[in-house]
Amino acid sequence: MASIYRDVFVSLSLRFIVVAYSVYHDASYDVPYTDVDMYVYLDAASRVDAADAIATMHRAFDAPTYRYTPLLALTLSTLGAHVVTSKVIFCIADVLVGVLIHAVAREITTPANAVKCATLxxxxxxxxxxxxxxxxxxMMALVPVTAALAAFARLDKSSFAHSLDRRRLGLPLLSGLCLGVAAHARIYPVLYGPCTLVAVYHAAGLAAAAAFACGCALGGGVPTAICLWTDTFAEAGDMPYLSHALLYHTKRVDFRHNFAPHWLPAYLSRFRGGDADDSNGTTYAEHIVAGPNYPQLAAVAATMWATIPSQHAPGAKTRQLVVCYLCSTMAFVALNKVITAQYFVWWIVFLSFLPIYCSRWRGVLLSCAVWVVAHGAWLACAYQLEFTSPPPTGAAAWTHAASCAFVTMKCLLVCVTLQLARKENVM
Incomplete structure (x- = not known):
């Protein structure tokens, strides 16, 4: 790991420089650099008393639009709820993701390729x-997910015999714990459970798969149970964690900063009875965008089935698992009813492993370039729609067209990745 020390130091310093600039930018410009979610986190953290966490964590949901685990608010409250300190924590976690990517890659490829993966x-x-x-x-998703992948990569490389021993059970248990924590924090990593379970079974047998399942149950179940317990301290009949952090995502309607084509019905619903957050304003949108998303479920299931690990050679299952994570996450995000910029890092983190499973970069990079162009087109249209008053004629139509093009390019990227993985005999 010594070979990436310099890159870790330089990349962390670069992030700290950008954080310092963000303070100046926010004070000098009308459009702030800091995401509005940052202030939502801090508002929630200010309502939680770290000295009496269990009894006060439910108060995090008194902050408008806070939809995360109250453990995030507790963590920021404990470490100091301030914009700069919180950003520093997030940046350190971001660099730690790169270190974990290197830990995964060095188990299945050359040291030079492992460094390339980390630097990407x-x-x-x-x-x-x-x-x-x-x-x-x-901090909440990518660190535990890559840690789970690192534990599995060590298990896959070792190729333990199918016999009971502590070493063989410890790694899948750790992998499951990390994945469970990630699923509790951000929900979407639950996608990785079935394919990882199959990979663990092929790598180390039934006992290891059972250990992985137990780890998932503990890592996800214990913090979720604690958060549900904190709901009992809320007002009678009120379940803020259950309502705002879990059930909310099954019926979320969003017409701001949403790359998905589903934003248009929510946007139009504003003209059917007030603001889109009102019950009258969401009725029309809910019929269109708040129901089950069958295309998304079908696409995720299909990509998982196509990429689920099955090879028995040491290291091969890790490569397959990376492709499975990448393609299933891209399919999930591409067809989700709400897509924000933060969702992109969910799959881009696995794109960092490109040097170990794809020697032909041209197709993937070309698809990424087209996706970036579609991204830029959407941003240009959405800026006119959201920040220009009144918005230009046809701005909504152009933004919707850009959303459709954006999703199409994402689906194309999934197809190109699957095709290249097959050509490289990864699957």
Whole structure:
């Protein structure tokens, strides 16, 4: 790991410089650099008393639009609820993701390729932007997910015999614990459970798979149970964690900063009875965008089935698992009813492993370039719609067209990745 020390130091320093600039930018410009979610986190953290955490964590949901685990608010409250200190924490977590990517890659490829994988994340401008604007995704999801992958990579490389021993059970248990924590914090990592379970079974047998399942149950179940317990301290009949952090995501309607084409019905619903947050304003949208998302479920299931690990050679299952994580996450995000910029890092983190499973980068990089162009087109249209008053004629139609093009490019990227993985005999 000594070979990436310099990159870790440089990339962390770069993030700290951007954080320092963000303080100046926020004070000098009308459009702030810091994400509005950062202030939501801090508002929630200010309502939680770390000395009496269990009895006060439910108060985090008194902050408007706070939809995360109250353990995040407790963590920030304990470490100091301030914009700069919170960003520093998120940046450190972001760099830790790069270290864990290196830990995964060095188990299955050459040291030089492992460093390439790490640097693809450490110097990724989108990852730097998301972390320095104040997104918790690196700390709450990417660190535990990559830690789970690192534990599995060590298990896969070792190729333990199918016999009971502590070493063989410890790694899948650790992997399950990390994945369970990630699923509790951000929900979407639950996607990785079934394919990882199959991979663990192929790598080390039934006992290891059972240990992984127990780890998932503990890692996800214990913090969820604690959060549900804190709901009992809320007002009678009120279940803020259950309502705002879990059930809310099954019926979320969002017409601001949403890349998905589903934003248009929510946007139009504003003209059917007031603001989109009112019951009259969401009725029309809920019929269209708040129901089950069957195309998304079908696409995720299909990509998982196509990429689920099955090879028995040491290291091969880790490569397959990375492709499975990447493609299933891209499919999930591409067809989700709400897509924000933070969601991109969910799959871009696995794109960092490109050097170990794809020797032909041209197709993937070309698809990424087209996706970036579609991203820029959407931003240009959405800026006119959201920040220009009154918005230009046809701004909503152009933004919707850009959303459709954006989703199409994401689906194309999934197909290209699957095709290249097959050509490289990863699957």
């Amino acid at each position: 994340w450490l110097y990724n401008p989108l990852a730097i932007n998301i972390a320095t604007r104040g997104s918790c995704d690196a």
